[in-house]
Amino acid sequence: MPPKNNLTRIFQSRRRHYRGRVVGRRDISREFAWIDLEAEQFTGAKPGQFVIVQCADNTDQLAGHAWQDTTQWPRAKGVELQDRVALLRRPFSIADMPHGRDGSRFSLHFRAVGPGTRWLAENARLGAELQIIGPLGNGFKIKDVHQAILVAGGIGAAAMSFLAKELRNQGSEVVLLLGAKNRELLPFSLIDGAVIDSEGEPSLCCEFFSELGVRVSISTDDGSVGKSGLLSETLADYLSRHRELSQSGTVVYTCGPEAMMAKIVQVAAQQQLPCQVCMERHMACGLGACQACVCRQKQNQDESDWVYKLVCSNGPVFDGQSILW
Amino acid sequence: MVEKEKIDLRVRLGSLELATPIVTASGTSGYGLEYADLADFSAIGAFFTKSITLEPRKGNPPPRVVETRAGLLNAIGLANVGLEVFLKEKVPQFKRIPSPVIVNVAGRTIDEYTQVAAKLDEVEQINGLELNISCPNVKEGGQTIGTDAKQVSKIVSALRQVVKRCLLVVKLSPNVTDILEPAKAAVEAGADCLSLVNTFTSLAIDINKQQPILANITGGLSGPAIKPIALYMVHRVYTQLCKKANVPIIGMGGVQFGSDAIEFLLAGATAVGVGTALFVEPNSPAILAEDIKKYLADRGLESPAEITGKLQLPEKTD
Numbered sequence: 001m002p003p004k005n006n007l008t009r010i011f012q013s014r015r016r017h018y019r020g021r022v023v024g025r026r027d028i029s030r031e032f033a034w035i036d037l038e039a040e041q042f043t044g045a046k047p048g049q050f051v052i053v054q055c056a057d058n059t060d061q062l063a064g065h066a067w068q069d070t071t072q073w074p075r076a077k078g079v080e081l082q083d084r085v086a087l088l089r090r091p092f093s094i095a096d097m098p099h100g101r102d103g104s105r106f107s108l109h110f111r112a113v114g115p116g117t118r119w120l121a122e123n124a125r126l127g128a129e130l131q132i133i134g135p136l137g138n139g140f141k142i143k144d145v146h147q148a149i150l151v152a153g154g155i156g157a158a159a160m161s162f163l164a165k166e167l168r169n170q171g172s173e174v175v176l177l178l179g180a181k182n183r184e185l186l187p188f189s190l191i192d193g194a195v196i197d198s199e200g201e202p203s204l205c206c207e208f209f210s211e212l213g214v215r216v217s218i219s220t221d222d223g224s225v226g227k228s229g230l231l232s233e234t235l236a237d238y239l240s241r242h243r244e245l246s247q248s249g250t251v252v253y254t255c256g257p258e259a260m261m262a263k264i265v266q267v268a269a270q271q272q273l274p275c276q277v278c279m280e281r282h283m284a285c286g287l288g289a290c291q292a293c294v295c296r297q298k299q300n301q302d303e304s305d306w307v308y309k310l311v312c313s314n315g316p317v318f319d320g321q322s323i324l325w
Numbered sequence: 326m327v328e329k330e331k332i333d334l335r336v337r338l339g340s341l342e343l344a345t346p347i348v349t350a351s352g353t354s355g356y357g358l359e360y361a362d363l364a365d366f367s368a369i370g371a372f373f374t375k376s377i378t379l380e381p382r383k384g385n386p387p388p389r390v391v392e393t394r395a396g397l398l399n400a401i402g403l404a405n406v407g408l409e410v411f412l413k414e415k416v417p418q419f420k421r422i423p424s425p426v427i428v429n430v431a432g433r434t435i436d437e438y439t440q441v442a443a444k445l446d447e448v449e450q451i452n453g454l455e456l457n458i459s460c461p462n463v464k465e466g467g468q469t470i471g472t473d474a475k476q477v478s479k480i481v482s483a484l485r486q487v488v489k490r491c492l493l494v495v496k497l498s499p500n501v502t503d504i505l506e507p508a509k510a511a512v513e514a515g516a517d518c519l520s521l522v523n524t525f526t527s528l529a530i531d532i533n534k535q536q537p538i539l540a541n542i543t544g545g546l547s548g549p550a551i552k553p554i555a556l557y558m559v560h561r562v563y564t565q566l567c568k569k570a571n572v573p574i575i576g577m578g579g580v581q582f583g584s585d586a587i588e589f590l591l592a593g594a595t596a597v598g599v600g601t602a603l604f605v606e607p608n609s610p611a612i613l614a615e616d617i618k619k620y621l622a623d624r625g626l627e628s629p630a631e632i633t634g635k636l637q638l639p640e641k642t643d
Binding site: 016017054283288289290292293307308 | 353390605
């Protein structure tokens, strides 16, 4: 059978795959960093969407793969020969689009914890180029939201900054409840001299958000800053102090560790508030091909009637009430 | 030196002609169009789909994958939409895939395999069937069949009766003492082509929780870590069986760079599967095909077939 080569043109546009150049970088703390990337092809992302980034020395794989005249074979750098090198791409929430949704600039906010993110922390210097695929996934729904309560645990906050900005752009009221293990592991810097309430009442205390007029409440597991305790308690307390929120147009958005999100969904449900969750899973492809990143979604009230959904392409954002944790 | 443009990358795989020797390994590129805007499909010699079973399968609970050093451990568990939805929703997409399409077939029993294969053999847009008797992540079927030469013989014979039009490919498991035994059984029972290897049964452990990382406990290892073992197996099956029997081999296991693909060709493969590397670089087939072209041009060769099995062995001294 002859190859059907006449049909190949449709596959030639590789519109979601490109290099992003690092044009800005800020190290927030020992483990958290924020980078701005510029890539002409990148545009129109929604909050909650993500990109997958190659986080290894063979980042230059496109060039490294290709045969170069008069030189030796491309060497399998890293993957075969070194210790703990990231083989797969890593997913990152889009933390911001500094020039707006039509701009070609986007930000990633990450914590250096594993081989991939540590490589990124070391190598994403100004001018460096990263291999990017995205934007991917579905994103948060923000239409007709009047008041938004964002609840972020740890680096889950990476999905919240862009969401807060887009919500503010459409005139929604936004508040962020931010939680971390301790002061050191806060994903954002606190503004010098800001007053941080130990009962968890939000204030203009956190970088990025204060510029948007978004008040932030801080909770830490050990109480080293802000309220001591879990985010689910912070949310329950906040809702009991702000009864006016239990009305239409209020939505809870959450991203963080799974056990935390499950509790946040519960607390929101008790007040009849809808809750959108941004799920995280180990991914291999990020594109719906490998079927690795599944979570269970209920089909109705009956908990035994569920299906697996792909976090990468059916999500990462889901209706929290529909998730079977 | 030959002009790069003059090189013809086409290879023959039984009754099929592939535009290049690079094919997508089953399970790593979905049902067809998942990579449509990320890869140059004209460089794909043949497109191998995910496994299809008679009934839809939910697959294993998460975590289903974990990255290990130079490798990827997966236990997807043959999650798929099932034959009926596949025929209705996925097959129509195949007209957009320029290469031949080979559908991977799995089942719990020989009867299930036969039912699925018989049905798919009637579908014009499908050019080949790859018999998955090597999945390490299911309780029934999969490698429970592929690691027993008698069962291999039985299932391939059964499939041979119903597969009349499609190329019949048998995918072998490496989780055996000697891969030559199931390979022989498959060829003797009428396989048109062998593909090897599937993943290696493996275990990853979280030492903090003192638990396996995958919910399925074990998974199948793929990626650069397995390449040398896969090469050995391809070479063994080629020299001891396929060369004489004139049965083409699709070699796979850890192929990431052009040099990896050439190693498999030299070891005896007619075509080379790329799998895990697609997750890192979806456009790998085009990049690898270009590398093979360059390799051939530098050596005055015109076709990948000229290097298949051309591994030069040292003369025996003792």
